[in-house]
Amino acid sequence: MAKKGGENSKKAAGNARKADQANKKKQEAFAAAEAEEASKWDQGSKKGNKKKEDEQFKKEEAARKKAEREALLKAEEESMPSKPANNKKRGAEKIAAKRTGKIDDFLDFNSEKPELKASGIDNALEALTLATQQDGGIQHKDFDKHPERRVKAAYLEFENRRLPEVRKENPGLRLQQIKNLLHKEFTKSPENPMNQDTNVSYNTSAKEIAEKKKEVKEQREKKFT
Incomplete structure (x- = not known):
């Protein structure tokens, strides 16, 4: 009886040791898994922080360069001699006003140009061309x-x-x-x-065309006198 009890006691002790070893292995495996997971989280966190730091650096660098460009432009503008504002625009406005004034000279309500008078924009433009351009704006190429x-x-x-x-x-x-x-x-x-009043015969000479220019100009001016 004593022998049998001793054998059971040894077997139980062996089983206990095996269970304890298995439990230790499980704990070690669990600890290793936790350590690996923590390491991954730590690496991910570091990557995220590095990305944010890189983005912040780029923004600050862009802002710095922009400030440098603006400072250089300002210094360059201050070193240049000052020019009247809107000089080009004013010149264009003067030209437009001059043209408008010339057209108005030939409208019926304007008596400053008694030689030629016209009613309406189209007629005023035609009269203006006749009065201001060489040969009344009639060119050699106009003759057909x-x-x-x-x-x-x-x-x-x-x-x-x-x-x-x-x-x-x-x-x-x-x-x-x-x-x-x-x-x-x-x-x-x-x-x-x-x-067309600029039609000529096929054998018309250059001299005859020059004379024809005067004739055409005079005929066109009659419409506005």
Whole structure:
């Protein structure tokens, strides 16, 4: 009986030691896992702090450089001789006012230019050109020795623009009737190349064109006298 009890006691002690060793291993493993997790958190925290520090450094560096640029610009401006403010703008305003004044000189309500008078902006501009530009603004290239070459294209453009208008004005007419009206209108229209006062014959000399310039200018001025 005593022998059997001793064997059980040894077995129990052995089991206890095994359990204790297993428990220690578990605790060591748990401690190692905790240490590893803590290390990861610590590293992550350090990375996050480093990123924030880098961003803050970049912001401060950008602000410093901006302040340096502004200081340099200010010093450069102060070293330069002062110029009147809005000089360019004032010059443009003077030119615009001068042009406006010249146009106004040719309107009916203005009596400072009795030679040429015009009503409306378009006519005023034309009168202004005649009075102020050499040869009344009429140039050698304005004279056409072959106006017939431009008639077809000019009529097509005229027809495309006027056809909807004439059709609206005459809703009862057929298309061919409307085109007949357009053709008659075009024969007298200033848009017709054949009706230009700068048309000359194909064999007109340079001297004859120079004389024609004076003639055209005089004819155009009559409209404003």
